[in-house]
Amino acid sequence: MKSRGAPHLIDVNNLRVACSSCSLRELCLPAGLDPDAMERMDHLVTHRRRLRRGTGLYRAGEPLAALFAIRSGFMKSCVLNEDGREQVAGFHMAGDLLGIDAIGGGNHTCDTVALEDTEVCEIPFTSLEQLSRELPSLQHQLHRIMSREIVRDYGVMLLLGSMSAEERLAAFLLNLSQRFAARGYSPSEFRLRMTREEIGSYLGLKLETVSRALSSFHERELIKVRQKHVRILDFPGLKTVLDPKR
Amino acid sequence: MKSRGAPHLIDVNNLRVACSSCSLRELCLPAGLDPDAMERMDHLVTHRRRLRRGTGLYRAGEPLAALFAIRSGFMKSCVLNEDGREQVAGFHMAGDLLGIDAIGGGNHTCDTVALEDTEVCEIPFTSLEQLSRELPSLQHQLHRIMSREIVRDYGVMLLLGSMSAEERLAAFLLNLSQRFAARGYSPSEFRLRMTREEIGSYLGLKLETVSRALSSFHERELIKVRQKHVRILDFPGLKTVLDPKR
DNA sequence: GGGCGGCCTTGATGTAGATCAAGGAGGGGG
DNA sequence: CCCCCTCCTTGATCTACATCAAGGCCGCCC
Numbered sequence: 049m050k051s052r053g054a055p056h057l058i059d060v061n062n063l064r065v066a067c068s069s070c071s072l073r074e075l076c077l078p079a080g081l082d083p084d085a086m087e088r089m090d091h092l093v094t095h096r097r098r099l100r101r102g103t104g105l106y107r108a109g110e111p112l113a114a115l116f117a118i119r120s121g122f123m124k125s126c127v128l129n130e131d132g133r134e135q136v137a138g139f140h141m142a143g144d145l146l147g148i149d150a151i152g153g154g155n156h157t158c159d160t161v162a163l164e165d166t167e168v169c170e171i172p173f174t175s176l177e178q179l180s181r182e183l184p185s186l187q188h189q190l191h192r193i194m195s196r197e198i199v200r201d202y203g204v205m206l207l208l209g210s211m212s213a214e215e216r217l218a219a220f221l222l223n224l225s226q227r228f229a230a231r232g233y234s235p236s237e238f239r240l241r242m243t244r245e246e247i248g249s250y251l252g253l254k255l256e257t258v259s260r261a262l263s264s265f266h267e268r269e270l271i272k273v274r275q276k277h278v279r280i281l282d283f284p285g286l287k288t289v290l291d292p293k294r
Numbered sequence: 295m296k297s298r299g300a301p302h303l304i305d306v307n308n309l310r311v312a313c314s315s316c317s318l319r320e321l322c323l324p325a326g327l328d329p330d331a332m333e334r335m336d337h338l339v340t341h342r343r344r345l346r347r348g349t350g351l352y353r354a355g356e357p358l359a360a361l362f363a364i365r366s367g368f369m370k371s372c373v374l375n376e377d378g379r380e381q382v383a384g385f386h387m388a389g390d391l392l393g394i395d396a397i398g399g400g401n402h403t404c405d406t407v408a409l410e411d412t413e414v415c416e417i418p419f420t421s422l423e424q425l426s427r428e429l430p431s432l433q434h435q436l437h438r439i440m441s442r443e444i445v446r447d448y449g450v451m452l453l454l455g456s457m458s459a460e461e462r463l464a465a466f467l468l469n470l471s472q473r474f475a476a477r478g479y480s481p482s483e484f485r486l487r488m489t490r491e492e493i494g495s496y497l498g499l500k501l502e503t504v505s506r507a508l509s510s511f512h513e514r515e516l517i518k519v520r521q522k523h524v525r526i527l528d529f530p531g532l533k534t535v536l537d538p539k540r
Numbered sequence: 541g542g543g544c545g546g547c548c549t550t551g552a553t554g555t556a557g558a559t560c561a562a563g564g565a566g567g568g569g570g
Numbered sequence: 571c572c573c574c575c576t577c578c579t580t581g582a583t584c585t586a587c588a589t590c591a592a593g594g595c596c597g598c599c600c
Contacts, residue, residue: 127448127449127451127452128452129449129452130537131536131537133452133456133457135451135452135455135456137448137451148441148444149441149444149445149448150441151437151438151440151441152437152438152439152440152441152442152444152445153438153441153442153445157445157448158448177430177433177434177437180433181427181428181430181433182427184423184427187423187426187427187433188423190437191397191398191423191436191440192397192398193398194397194398194437194440194441194444195394195395195396195397195398195399195440196398196399197444198394198395198398198440198443198444198447199395199398199399199403201444201447201448201450201451202373202383202395202403202404202447203373203375204447204451205373205381205383205447205450205451205454206373206374206375206379206381208451208454208455208498209381209454209495209496209497209498210379210381210498211379212556212557213556213557243576243577243578244577244578244579245577249455249456250455251455252454252455252456253557253558254557254558254559255577255578256557256558256559256578256579256580257556257557257558259578259579259580260557260579260580262579263579263580275565275566275577275578276577276578290377291376291377458586458587459586459587489546489547489548490547490548490549491547499587499588500587500588500589501547501548502548502549502550502587502588502589503586503587503588505548505549505550506549506550506587508549509549509550521547521548521595521596522547
């Protein structure tokens with residue numbers, strides 16, 4: 049519908065991007081920067097990129113050139129090990145920063161794919177490191193983001209290591225809800241951008257199990273689900289699924 | 295046997311610590327620093343702490359004051375969620391850096407416990423952030439370490455999300471082996487510092503399953519295991535467990 | 541040196557979720 | 571507008587691992 053350019057990485061239109069005037073600035077990398085620092089960021093982030101649904105942003109193994117902040121849209125990242133096993137490592141939405149796993153080795157360690165038409169801001173990594181040396185608040189913010197990713201990963205490990213299928217699903221829905229809310233969308237009603245299989249991959253379950261758990265929540269009137277559309281009817285109830293003893 | 299001081303956090307003896315002369319310097323935070331930078335590090339890291347087996351270093355919720363680098367010994371870290379579920383998030387040995395998950399929120403997010411008598415170097419976090427602004431190589435190294443932790447977590451997620459019990463065990467043993475090797479110990483023979491239950495917790499398995507998998511490897515002569523002592527007899531064989539199709 | 545407690549092993553049985561299988565809904569393209 | 575393809579749902583069965591249970595080993599403390 050929109051631009052019709054190259055087959056997959058659609059156009060690099062140098063739309064002037066300004067963090068300082070971006071509605072996501074308090075969710076994104078520049079969160080908490082003072083006006084001066086914000087302006088320096090504006091000079092760093094000069095390119096946006098549009099991705100059509102289904103196209104990739106980078107693949108595992110590619111050298112790290114830039115981090116990417118999602119401006120709009122929805123993406124997934126997938127890790128895969130030597131023997132070709134693949135797993136969704138995370139779902140990402142507006143304000144999330146992609147590519148930080150590549151800082152260590154200099155190469156990306158996962159594939160990222162847009163699950164709907166998505167726009168990302170490109171943040172050249174070398175310049176970012178440089179600038180963050182001059183701006184303590186930026187440095188701190190970068191550390192916060194990396195560290196928060198580690199904490200998130202611990203949560204996923206807990207989920208994968210010790211929760212039942214329904215608990216995982218409940219945690220997943222509540223997490224999505226909360227993230228939508230933080231972005232000003234309804235916490236109780238949203239469209240799943242990913243398939244049951246992708247949810248299953250993320251949660252360490254098969255797609256049939258995901259489907260059954262959703263149906264079960266539906267029957268118990270905790271949620272209303274029809275295809276990709278979800279409405280959460282009973283937040284306390286969903287939380288109880290997560291924590292049966294209380 | 296050694297010092298007999300306070301009941302749990304034994305002594306803060308200001309043993310002069312010098313990264314520049316530490317045998318772990320190439321595995322630890324100062325890896326790759328030039329002599330000048332190394333000297334600055336020396337001034338940053340002035341305290342060591344000894345932990346007796348079974349004692350904790352910090353607990354989830356405590357404010358972050360310092361990162362800790364393990365000088366000798368062996369530790370575990372545990373995440374726990376609201377409802378009291380607990381899971382081992384990682385095992386740590388000499389050269390590993392603890393506490394980076396706390397940078398985001400300013401508070402620790404897991405408990406850490408020494409699994410044998412352990413010595414750690416204390417790295418005041420504020421000063422570290424400060425110094426890393428002046429030393430690009432240190433900044434970069436800190437980023438590398440955080441990023442590497444994210445990559446490791448992805449590996450654990452893959453393991454928990456899509457591998458069978460025996461695959462998990464094989465991956466676990468090979469990983470330990472490799473880390474011992476990197477520290478100059480035998481890759482093929484070592485003592486497990488943790489119980490079957492802790493291994494199980496880390497791998498999302500019950501202790502009986504861990505025990506059975508180890509016994510099975512033993513019967514197949516992939517390893518020799520007797521209580522905590524493990525000898526790997528057949529590396530290619532163990533790798534085959536991980537990747538059945540090759 | 542003996543006994544106690546924590547840790548480990550092994551067997552029998554139970555079960556959550558995987559797998560196999562058969563349709564149904566929705567939506568994009570011809 | 572219809573067809574096809576992808577995604578989803580639901581049922582029947584199978585299985586890997588959990589759970590329950592009973593002992594054995596080892597190291598520590600008295």
